[in-house]
Amino acid sequence: DTGVSQDPRHKITKRGQNVTFRCDPISEHNRLYWYRQTLGQGPEFLTYFQNEAQLEKSRLLSDRFSAERPKGSFSTLEIQRTEQGDSAMYLCASSFTNQQFFGPGTRLTVL
Amino acid sequence: RKEVEQDPGPFNVPEGATVAFNCTYSNSASQSFFWYRQDCRKEPKLLMSVYSSGNEDGRFTAQLNRASQYISLLIRDSKLSDSATYLCVVNVGPYSGGGADGLTFGKGTHLIIQP
Numbered sequence: 009d010t011g012v013s014q015d016p017r018h019k020i021t022k023r024g025q026n027v028t029f030r031c032d033p034i035s036e037h038n039r040l041y042w043y044r045q046t047l048g049q050g051p052e053f054l055t056y057f058q059n060e061a062q063l064e065k066s067r068l069l070s071d072r073f074s075a076e077r078p079k080g081s082f083s084t085l086e087i088q089r090t091e092q093g094d095s096a097m098y099l100c101a102s103s104f105t106n107q108q109f110f111g112p113g114t115r116l117t118v119l
Numbered sequence: 120r121k122e123v124e125q126d127p128g129p130f131n132v133p134e135g136a137t138v139a140f141n142c143t144y145s146n147s148a149s150q151s152f153f154w155y156r157q158d159c160r161k162e163p164k165l166l167m168s169v170y171s172s173g174n175e176d177g178r179f180t181a182q183l184n185r186a187s188q189y190i191s192l193l194i195r196d197s198k199l200s201d202s203a204t205y206l207c208v209v210n211v212g213p214y215s216g217g218g219a220d221g222l223t224f225g226k227g228t229h230l231i232i233q234p
Contacts, residue, residue: 041221041222043221043222048127048226049226050123050206050208050224050225050226050227051163051206051222051224052224053221053222053223054221055221056221064221066221099162099163101222106151106168106210107153107165107168108165108222109165110162110163110164111162112161112162113162
């Protein structure tokens with residue numbers, strides 16, 4: 009499968025714990041995006057990388073959130089001191105043109 | 120005002136009928152426009168890009184009206200497999216690196232095709 013992959017697919021954690029998600033984009037795509045989606049809403053943009061450079065961060069991305077793409081390939085999204093409001097689907101997308109392709113997402117549940 | 124607004128539905132439509140969705144966007148600087156389809160508990164999948172000249176892909180036709188900041192999607196001869204949530208999506212940012220390049224999604228319109 010040469011699509012965008014994300015790991016893990018599901019994560020259940022207790023409030024206050026740290027979690028880290030991984031995204032592997034389509035190999036020739038230089039742009040990588042993170043989104044968050046809650047029930048009944050469309051995905052909301054969090055942050056964006058072009059190669060290894062993080063070029064934009066949404067105001068939704070609080071100080072507890074950090075994303076990296078160290079070698080311009082895979083990316084990680086870390087949430088520190090999770091809160092119940094962080095429960096959502098975290099989607100990664102990649103692109104080479106203006107069309108973005110999404111991975112299956114990581115569903116986070118914070119208890 | 121939300122940046123991208125859609126009627127959430129649900130739209131209940133008999134199989135074989137034609138159905139149309141609309142959405143409006145608030146940022147006149149928006150440069151790229153798309154319809155995505157999302158099945159329950161799955162990721163969004165690109166259905167089609169939308170151009171001012173209008174574009175068609177099989178049973179699907181998309182139209183953009185920049186003056187009215189309005190996007191439409193028409194589905195002809197609807198199939199049971201068309202049941203899904205349809206997300207109207209705009210991209211403000213220039214495709215040149217930097218700037219706002221994330222997609223802005225509407226909440227989606229839920230379509231149910233009935234046999």
